[in-house]
Amino acid sequence: SAVISQKPSRDICQRGTSLTIQCQVDSQVTMMFWYRQQPGQSLTLIATANQGSEATYESGFVIDKFPISRPNLTFSTLTVSNMSPEDSSIYLCSVGDTNTGELFFGEGSRLTVL
């Protein structure tokens, strides 16, 4: 199984600012995924981040709002830009195990936007 570390674990941000979340994996992985979990709701896939190519965004999510970097096979960042209170969520990094088909998740980054 993969061990995934996310930073920050939580933050309180002001409206209009941007925050970058980091995700570090203890092994090399091809695909990394970013999910959002809004308060009291399920997980929604934001985008798939492949090393060496542009991230693929799901419907309702755009690169200008959620730019993603994937500089190598063990690291990715997600930026939440120009934040509003509606962006208050838990953001989760995830990787897939191609042998078992499982998804492994980081502990999440809990953002509160005032």
Place this chain on the structure above:
Amino acid sequence: AQSVAQPEDQVNVAEGNPLTVKCTYSVSGNPYLFWYVQYPNRGLQFLLKYITGDNLVKGSYGFEAEFNKSQTSFHLKKPSALVSDSALYFCAVRDETGGFKTIFGAGTRLFVKA
């Protein structure tokens, strides 16, 4: 399009009693089905999966789930609930052609009373 439904927002059960958390799904091809658990302020932890083979799959912490193709269901079960099982449970699905793109249900909160 893939979808997954968890019809119960909350399930209450007494410690020592059997528990069932329901899940139904819809995919265009053969389903890959998963259950994850989320404890407060934590990321998601993998419980079990069905890819192929026996319809009854066993997973972590004594949980099991039964795949029923005709009813398109994948209910989570445990013969004897523990107070420590109290958490948020997510059913998830993807089809065999969708890579790792996984759709999550809304989640069911399980309360086990001592």
